[in-house]
Amino acid sequence: NAGVTQTPKFQVLKTGQSMTLQCAQDMNHNSMYWYRQDPGMGLRLIYYSASEGTTDKGEVPNGYNVSRLNKREFSLRLESAAPSQTSVYFCASRQGISGNTIYFGEGSWLTVV
Amino acid sequence: GENVEQHPSTLSVQEGDSAVIKCTYSDSASNYFPWYKQELGKGPQLIIDIRSNVGEKKDQRIAVTLNKTAKHFSLHITETQPEDSAVYFCAASMSGGGSNYKLTFGKGTLLTVNP
Numbered sequence: 001n002a003g004v005t006q007t008p009k010f011q012v013l014k015t016g017q018s019m020t021l022q023c024a025q026d027m028n029h030n031s032m033y034w035y036r037q038d039p040g041m042g043l044r045l046i047y048y049s050a051s052e053g054t055t056d057k058g059e060v061p062n063g064y065n066v067s068r069l070n071k072r073e074f075s076l077r078l079e080s081a082a083p084s085q086t087s088v089y090f091c092a093s094r095q096g097i098s099g100n101t102i103y104f105g106e107g108s109w110l111t112v113v
Numbered sequence: 114g115e116n117v118e119q120h121p122s123t124l125s126v127q128e129g130d131s132a133v134i135k136c137t138y139s140d141s142a143s144n145y146f147p148w149y150k151q152e153l154g155k156g157p158q159l160i161i162d163i164r165s166n167v168g169e170k171k172d173q174r175i176a177v178t179l180n181k182t183a184k185h186f187s188l189h190i191t192e193t194q195p196e197d198s199a200v201y202f203c204a205a206s207m208s209g210g211g212s213n214y215k216l217t218f219g220k221g222t223l224l225t226v227n228p
């Protein structure tokens with residue numbers, strides 16, 4: 001039972017480089033989320049997708065783009081990485097209308113130098 | 114939008130003692146309050162949740178209380194064990210589907226249980 005799977009687990013980028021974080025869930029969930037976690041800041045919502053075909057900005061969307069590729073997959077793209085984007089990124093999913101529990105992936109550690 | 118404040122930021126207890134973590138929220142429309150536990154190097158995992166039509170909920174050594182009037186909710190862990198050591202997050206949201214569901218997290222509490 002994989003749940004929410006994120007890749008890569010670790011990545012080092014140079015300032016200005018681009019990359020995409022991949023996320024897939026196998027629970028047939030409708031909603032998917034990207035959070036970032038920084039020391040002392042808790043978990044902050046970057047973007048979310050309430051259902052397949054829709055995406056919306058969260059609390060800290062600047063510098064990021066997302067794609068809800070299909071019901072299973074939700075990717076996060078950094079077009080021009082900045083040191084301020086050094087963080088741990090978590091993808092999460094939720095069933096939707098009948099289920100409130102959010103399930104998180106294991107995280108992706110990103111360092112921008 | 115919703116704002117969730119969590120206290121304390123760190124908490125150290127002796128094994129067997131109780132631990133209490135408190136959160137306040139700002140949006141009176143919020144009606145779903147989960148608590149997550151995050152172990153080192155892992156993603157957060159739901160440990161207990163409560164809805165606004167309930168004042169208290171228990172699951173073995175863990176309990177959560179909610180005071181809607183005061184807009185605060187608390188996590189209580191009794192008979193703490195070393196494996197309870199982790200970062201705990203409270204959160205608040207409106208339940209249901211669609212774009213209304215955006216879980217807002219507190220900043221976390223690092224709980225250390227000393228043997």
